[in-house]
Structures are given as structure tokens and as C-alpha cells.
Amino acid sequence: MSEQISVYDQIEIEDFTFDPDLQVFSYPCPCGDRFQISLGDMEDGENIAVCPSCSLMVEVIFEKEDLGEYIDEVA
Ligand SMILES: [Zn+2]
Numbered sequence: 785m786s787e788q789i790s791v792y793d794q795i796e797i798e799d800f801t802f803d804p805d806l807q808v809f810s811y812p813c814p815c816g817d818r819f820q821i822s823l824g825d826m827e828d829g830e831n832i833a834v835c836p837s838c839s840l841m842v843e844v845i846f847e848k849e850d851l852g853e854y855i856d857e858v859a
Pocket residue numbers: 813814815816817818835836837838839840
């Protein structure tokens with residue numbers, strides 16, 4: 785879909801934990817930290833979640849329509 789990036793895995797958006805306060809999706813990384821991607825970035829079309837502790841990345845599988853329910857949670 786987008787440019788070729790080497791990702792560790794592909795994860796469905798439903799498998800992420802959404803924090804409505806931080807507006808961030810997160811998913812456990814093998815290093816013990818969590819992959820993170822912000823709702824705003826995903827609205828902009830970003831689909832790569834990055835772990836802040838190691839350099840691993842995962843691709844988030846979602847449709848733009850999927851974001852509606854999370855945006856409602858924030859509003
Ligand atoms: Zn990590």
C-alpha cells in the first residue's frame with residue numbers, strides 16, 4: 785500500500801489497546817515495552833507503530849472508517 789518498510793509484524797487495530805486520554809494505540813513489544821501510534825497520525829494515513837525502546841515497528845491493519853469509534857471515545 786505505502787512505501788516498503790521492514791516491519792516486525794502486522795497487527796489488526798482491534799488487537800491494540802487504545803488510551804482515550806493520550807489518544808494513543810499501543811501493543812506489547814517483545815522487548816517488554818509497547819509499540820505506539822497516535823490516533824492523529826493514523827487519521828493522517830500513518831500505519832506504522834514504533835516501539836520507543838527498541839527500533840522494532842509493526843504495521844497496523846485498519847481502514848480509515850475503523851477510526852470513527854475511537855474518535856467518538858475521545859470526543
Ligand atoms: Zn521494543
